[in-house]
Amino acid sequence: MMRTRPLKVALLGCGVVGSEVARIMTTHAADLAARVGAPVELAGVAVRRLSKVREGIDPALVTTDATALVKRGDLDVVVEVIGGIEPARTLITTAFEHGASVVSANKALLAQDGAALHAAAGEHGRDLYYEAAVAGAIPLIRPLRESLAGDKVNRVLGIVNGTTNFILDKMDSTGAGYQEALDEATALGYAEADPTADVEGFDAAAKAAILAGIAFHTRVRLDDVYREGMTEVTAADFASARGMGCTIKLLAICERARDGGSVTARVHPAMIPLSHPLASVRGAYNAVFVESDAAGQLMFYGPGAGGSPTASAVLGDLVAVCRNRLGGATGPGESAYAALPVSPMGDVVTRYHISLDVADKPGVLAQVATVFSEHGVSIDTVRQQGKDGEASLVVVTHRASDAALTGTVEALRNLDTVRGVASIMRVEGE
Amino acid sequence: MMRTRPLKVALLGCGVVGSEVARIMTTHAADLAARVGAPVELAGVAVRRLSKVREGIDPALVTTDATALVKRGDLDVVVEVIGGIEPARTLITTAFEHGASVVSANKALLAQDGAALHAAAGEHGRDLYYEAAVAGAIPLIRPLRESLAGDKVNRVLGIVNGTTNFILDKMDSTGAGYQEALDEATALGYAEADPTADVEGFDAAAKAAILAGIAFHTRVRLDDVYREGMTEVTAADFASARGMGCTIKLLAICERARDGGSVTARVHPAMIPLSHPLASVRGAYNAVFVESDAAGQLMFYGPGAGGSPTASAVLGDLVAVCRNRLGGATGPGESAYAALPVSPMGDVVTRYHISLDVADKPGVLAQVATVFSEHGVSIDTVRQQGKDGEASLVVVTHRASDAALTGTVEALRNLDTVRGVASIMRVEGE
Incomplete structure (x- = not known):
C-alpha cells in the first residue's frame, strides 16, 4: 500500500556522486x-556555484544556501556528499536538529567526529547511515x-x-617504479593532481578508523590509526615479494589482540601471499577480508570509488x-x-621482511642474527647475496611486536658492518 | 539503556547449526x-529425540513438542534450523500466529513457499529473516x-x-574423474552419503530461486529454475576448459533479459575464464558475483556451509x-x-562449448558449420583434431539462445558424419 505524501530528500553537493544520486532518484x-x-x-539541491548546468535537475530546486535548505523543517532525509569536515559537520548537525535523518559518504568526517554525529542523531531520534564512506x-x-x-x-x-x-598493481605487473605508475594513474584519472591523501594513506586511515569502530564495537578515531604511505615502495621490494611468493598491497588492518583485551588499527604497505584472496584484487578495485569467530573468513569485493558505485x-x-x-x-x-x-x-604483532646492505665479509650474518636475538625477534629465514665486496641480507622474521622490530632495526643501523637498511616491510595475511 | 525484560527465543532443531546457535547465545x-x-x-529448544546429551543447554528447556513450544505465546523470536518442508512450514506459520518473528535457515522451504511465509509474517506484523538460507x-x-x-x-x-x-576444484587441480573426486569429498565429510541434492543441483536451485526473487523484486519459485547437475562433467571437459583459459564451476545464474522485461534463473556446470574472480574460489568455499547498473561488479566470498558459519x-x-x-x-x-x-x-542467451565425435573425412566441418548457420547460431572458433579415421570437432559459439542451441544439437545428432555429441557446456562470466 503506497502512502501518498512523498518523503522529502535534500541533496548537499552535486558533484560526481551527487549528480548521479539525483539522476537515479529521477530515472x-x-x-x-x-x-x-x-x-x-528530491526537495532541494545545495551547490557551491549556480552557474553550472545540471542536467535533469529542476533549476528551481538548486540553491547555494545549504544552511537554509537543511533548516526547512519538512525534510525527511538529508544526503551529504560534499566531503571534508566543514561545512559538512555543521550542516549534518543542523539537519538532525530540524528533524531529518542523514545519509553521508563522508569518511573524513565520520572518522574524526563519528561519535558526536551518532550522538546528535540519537538525541533527535534520527538515523545516520554511511555505507558509501568506506x-x-x-x-x-x-x-x-x-x-x-x-x-x-x-x-x-x-x-x-x-x-x-592501481599504482601497486601496475608496479607489480609491469615492473614500473612508483613515480612512473603514479604518472599513469594520474593520466588515467585514477589519481588526483595532489595524490597525498591517497598515497600517504590518509584516505585509507579514515576508513580503517570507521571499520575498526564498527567491527570491535569500540570508538576508534583517525588519530588512533597508525599510518604509513606507499611512496617508498620500490620495484626491488616487488622483486623481493615475488621471491617469497607474495605481492605488495597497501592494507588497512584492524585487529583484536589475541587476548581479546585491546584492538589496533593501522595502514601501511605489506607483503601478502599470492594465494591470499586479496592478492588478486587488481586495478582500482577494493576488497575487504573479514575474519570472525563463527563465520570464518569472508571477503567483500567491488569498485571502491566513482560516481555510480558510490x-x-x-x-x-x-x-x-x-x-x-x-x-x-x-x-x-x-x-x-x-x-x-x-x-x-x-x-602490533606481525612478521617482517627486512633487506640490509652489509659488508661482504665473514661473521656479518652472526652479528646480525645476534642483534635480532637480543631484541627477542626470532628469524624465520635469511638469504645472503654477495657481489664485489657488497652484499645484501634479506631476513624474514617470525611474529614479533613492532616495538621489538623497531629496536632491532635501530641496533642494526649501529653495526659497522650494516651499511644501510634498504627496506622494512610487514608480512600479513598468512 | 538496557531494558530488563529479556527477549525470548525458541530454537527449533539442535543439530550442527542449532547447537552452535545455542552455544553462542550462551557464551x-x-x-x-x-x-x-x-x-x-533461550526459552526453549525443540528436538526430535531427548536421549542425546546437549552440552551447555539446560535440559529443562529441551522438548520434543515443537508445536507446543511455538504456541507458548510469550516468544519474541523462533529460530528454525530443522530444514525440509514439513513440519518446518507449519511450525513457522504457527509461530507467526502466536506473535513471534522467525529466523530461518531453510532454503528448500523459502524457495518453495517464500511468498506464503512472507504473507503470513506481514499479516501478523512480524519479521521473516533467512540470511543463513543462502x-x-x-x-x-x-x-x-x-x-x-x-x-x-x-x-x-x-x-x-x-x-x-570441492569436487570440481579437486577434478581441476588433480585431473581426477568425477567419481574419484566425489569419493574424496565423501571421505572428508564434504559430501553426504546420498549426494543427490548437491550434485544434481537441487540445493543450488533453491538458492537461485531465493536470490533471483530478491535481486529482481519478482517471485521466483523453485519450479522456475532450470537445473542441470554436474555428475557428467569429465576430466576431458576440464582439459577442454583449460585449452580455452577456463575452468568449470557449478553456477547458479539469475539474469535480467537485456531488454529488462523478463528474468531467468538456472543452475548448471559452466566454463568460466580463469581471470574471473569466481574461477579462483577453491575447495568448499562459496562466492556470489553480482552485477548492477550503478554499483558495477561486486563479489561476496566465504564459507557456504558448516555449523559455525551458518x-x-x-x-x-x-x-x-x-x-x-x-x-x-x-x-x-x-x-x-x-x-x-x-x-x-x-x-536464455549465452555461449556454448560443444565437443563432437565426427568421421575423419573431408567436408565434415562444412556440414557441421551449415547446421549451426541454419539454426542461427554463429560460430566463434572451431578446433579440429583427427586420428585413425576418428576425429573430434570442438566448436565455441557466439551468444545464442538455448532453444537455438538445442535445435542445432538435435540436427547435428542426425548427421551421418557426427558419431556423437561428447559434451555441451555453457560458457559464462565473459
Missing part, C-alpha cells in the same frame, strides 16, 4: 517508491554492523583505496532510512559498548 | 544483550535486499554449493529481529512488486 523514481513504500522526492559500492558497513552482529570479528584486512591499488551505496542507505521514517523506527546507531583500549603501533 | 550473552539493547534468553555465513540476502535497494541488479552469478565446488548468519538475523521487536518495527518484507515474467531456459 528510477517508480522503483524507489515501490521499495520504500512511498514516493521519494569502499564505495561494496556493502561493508551494513554486513559488519548487522550481518555479523551476532559474531565476534577478530580482524579486518582491506584494500580500501583504489588509487594506491551513488549505489548512498541510495541503498536512502531506501533504508526512508523505510525507517515510514515505520517510525531508526536503524542501529553507534555500537561502542565494548570500549576496548586502542593499543599503539608498538604493540 | 556471548553479554555481547548479544549489548548489541540488541536487551538480554536475549551461502552460509556470507552476507548476501541483506546486501541484496538492503544495500542494493537503490540499484538495479542485472545478474547474480554464484557458486552456492560447497560440496560440488550460526553466524542466524545470529546476525536474530540480533536484527530482536532490535526490530524492541523498536516496535519490522524489517523489509518480501519485495515482489516488479512481478517480471520468468522466462524458460530456451530464452
Whole structure:
C-alpha cells in the first residue's frame, strides 16, 4: 500500500556522486517508491556555484544556501556528499536538529567526529547511515554492523583505496617504479593532481578508523590509526615479494589482540601471499577480508570509488532510512559498548621482511642474527647475496611486536658492518 | 539503556547449526544483550529425540513438542534450523500466529513457499529473516535486499554449493574423474552419503530461486529454475576448459533479459575464464558475483556451509529481529512488486562449448558449420583434431539462445558424419 505524501530528500553537493544520486532518484523514481513504500522526492539541491548546468535537475530546486535548505523543517532525509569536515559537520548537525535523518559518504568526517554525529542523531531520534564512506559500492558497513552482529570479528584486512591499488598493481605487473605508475594513474584519472591523501594513506586511515569502530564495537578515531604511505615502495621490494611468493598491497588492518583485551588499527604497505584472496584484487578495485569467530573468513569485493558505485551505496542507505521514517523506527546507531583500549603501533604483532646492505665479509650474518636475538625477534629465514665486496641480507622474521622490530632495526643501523637498511616491510595475511 | 525484560527465543532443531546457535547465545550473552539493547534468553529448544546429551543447554528447556513450544505465546523470536518442508512450514506459520518473528535457515522451504511465509509474517506484523538460507555465513540476502535497494541488479552469478565446488576444484587441480573426486569429498565429510541434492543441483536451485526473487523484486519459485547437475562433467571437459583459459564451476545464474522485461534463473556446470574472480574460489568455499547498473561488479566470498558459519548468519538475523521487536518495527518484507515474467531456459542467451565425435573425412566441418548457420547460431572458433579415421570437432559459439542451441544439437545428432555429441557446456562470466 503506497502512502501518498512523498518523503522529502535534500541533496548537499552535486558533484560526481551527487549528480548521479539525483539522476537515479529521477530515472528510477517508480522503483524507489515501490521499495520504500512511498514516493521519494528530491526537495532541494545545495551547490557551491549556480552557474553550472545540471542536467535533469529542476533549476528551481538548486540553491547555494545549504544552511537554509537543511533548516526547512519538512525534510525527511538529508544526503551529504560534499566531503571534508566543514561545512559538512555543521550542516549534518543542523539537519538532525530540524528533524531529518542523514545519509553521508563522508569518511573524513565520520572518522574524526563519528561519535558526536551518532550522538546528535540519537538525541533527535534520527538515523545516520554511511555505507558509501568506506569502499564505495561494496556493502561493508551494513554486513559488519548487522550481518555479523551476532559474531565476534577478530580482524579486518582491506584494500580500501583504489588509487594506491592501481599504482601497486601496475608496479607489480609491469615492473614500473612508483613515480612512473603514479604518472599513469594520474593520466588515467585514477589519481588526483595532489595524490597525498591517497598515497600517504590518509584516505585509507579514515576508513580503517570507521571499520575498526564498527567491527570491535569500540570508538576508534583517525588519530588512533597508525599510518604509513606507499611512496617508498620500490620495484626491488616487488622483486623481493615475488621471491617469497607474495605481492605488495597497501592494507588497512584492524585487529583484536589475541587476548581479546585491546584492538589496533593501522595502514601501511605489506607483503601478502599470492594465494591470499586479496592478492588478486587488481586495478582500482577494493576488497575487504573479514575474519570472525563463527563465520570464518569472508571477503567483500567491488569498485571502491566513482560516481555510480558510490551513488549505489548512498541510495541503498536512502531506501533504508526512508523505510525507517515510514515505520517510525531508526536503524542501529553507534555500537561502542565494548570500549576496548586502542593499543599503539608498538604493540602490533606481525612478521617482517627486512633487506640490509652489509659488508661482504665473514661473521656479518652472526652479528646480525645476534642483534635480532637480543631484541627477542626470532628469524624465520635469511638469504645472503654477495657481489664485489657488497652484499645484501634479506631476513624474514617470525611474529614479533613492532616495538621489538623497531629496536632491532635501530641496533642494526649501529653495526659497522650494516651499511644501510634498504627496506622494512610487514608480512600479513598468512 | 538496557531494558530488563529479556527477549525470548525458541530454537527449533539442535543439530550442527542449532547447537552452535545455542552455544553462542550462551557464551556471548553479554555481547548479544549489548548489541540488541536487551538480554536475549533461550526459552526453549525443540528436538526430535531427548536421549542425546546437549552440552551447555539446560535440559529443562529441551522438548520434543515443537508445536507446543511455538504456541507458548510469550516468544519474541523462533529460530528454525530443522530444514525440509514439513513440519518446518507449519511450525513457522504457527509461530507467526502466536506473535513471534522467525529466523530461518531453510532454503528448500523459502524457495518453495517464500511468498506464503512472507504473507503470513506481514499479516501478523512480524519479521521473516533467512540470511543463513543462502551461502552460509556470507552476507548476501541483506546486501541484496538492503544495500542494493537503490540499484538495479542485472545478474547474480554464484557458486552456492560447497560440496560440488570441492569436487570440481579437486577434478581441476588433480585431473581426477568425477567419481574419484566425489569419493574424496565423501571421505572428508564434504559430501553426504546420498549426494543427490548437491550434485544434481537441487540445493543450488533453491538458492537461485531465493536470490533471483530478491535481486529482481519478482517471485521466483523453485519450479522456475532450470537445473542441470554436474555428475557428467569429465576430466576431458576440464582439459577442454583449460585449452580455452577456463575452468568449470557449478553456477547458479539469475539474469535480467537485456531488454529488462523478463528474468531467468538456472543452475548448471559452466566454463568460466580463469581471470574471473569466481574461477579462483577453491575447495568448499562459496562466492556470489553480482552485477548492477550503478554499483558495477561486486563479489561476496566465504564459507557456504558448516555449523559455525551458518550460526553466524542466524545470529546476525536474530540480533536484527530482536532490535526490530524492541523498536516496535519490522524489517523489509518480501519485495515482489516488479512481478517480471520468468522466462524458460530456451530464452536464455549465452555461449556454448560443444565437443563432437565426427568421421575423419573431408567436408565434415562444412556440414557441421551449415547446421549451426541454419539454426542461427554463429560460430566463434572451431578446433579440429583427427586420428585413425576418428576425429573430434570442438566448436565455441557466439551468444545464442538455448532453444537455438538445442535445435542445432538435435540436427547435428542426425548427421551421418557426427558419431556423437561428447559434451555441451555453457560458457559464462565473459
